[in-house]
Amino acid sequence: MLTFEQKQAIIESFSELTKKEISLKRLNYHYMDSLYEKTIVVEKLHPNGNGFVFVGDLLRYENEANDKGLVNIRDYDELQLREIIEDAIQYLSEEVEEQEPIVEIWNSRDGSQLQLAFEQRSWNVYHGDNLEEAFGTYEAAKEYLLEEGFRTKK
Incomplete structure (x- = not known):
């Protein structure tokens, strides 16, 4: 070392x-x-x-x-x-190629809603316009949302 x-x-x-x-x-x-x-x-x-x-x-x-x-x-x-x-x-x-944004809506049982968006190489979780968390992979963002009690309809 x-x-x-x-x-x-x-x-x-x-x-x-x-x-x-x-x-x-x-x-x-x-x-x-x-x-x-x-x-x-x-x-x-x-x-x-x-x-x-x-x-x-x-x-x-x-x-x-x-x-x-x-x-x-x-x-x-x-x-x-x-x-x-x-x-x-x-x-x-490196510039990230522009692509159509990927956006998913996640809901909790109490009616709260978060948005998961893929933007410039990261998966960002938004509450309204506020950035809550950012992740390097979809799997990490999904795990976070599931742990927080959110689900999405596919």
Whole structure:
């Protein structure tokens, strides 16, 4: 496992990333030229070596990424860390092809209604016009909605 200092040196070799210190001596690294609202590439890099890289819904990482599109890099070696950061930067640099939006209406037993919409590579859950949650995959969004007691008619 790479040390915090080794990971930091590798990450900082990417000149397009900007370091920002956050709480508990952790660091975030932002890609300020992102085409999306999401700019954090490396999130919560901790002195114990733990940290995350945002990969969104890249299929290459579907078995590693959590429902927020983050991959834990604690046990990554140098080559793996460089590759995932390159992939993350490329992901945030690519235009998403315009497509017909996918929208589903989900209802709860008490009559509450949420909208699930696929927009720019993410599955967003809305309550009215307010964004409630965003997910990298449909399955993660569906699981969230089901856990919250919502169902959809197909």
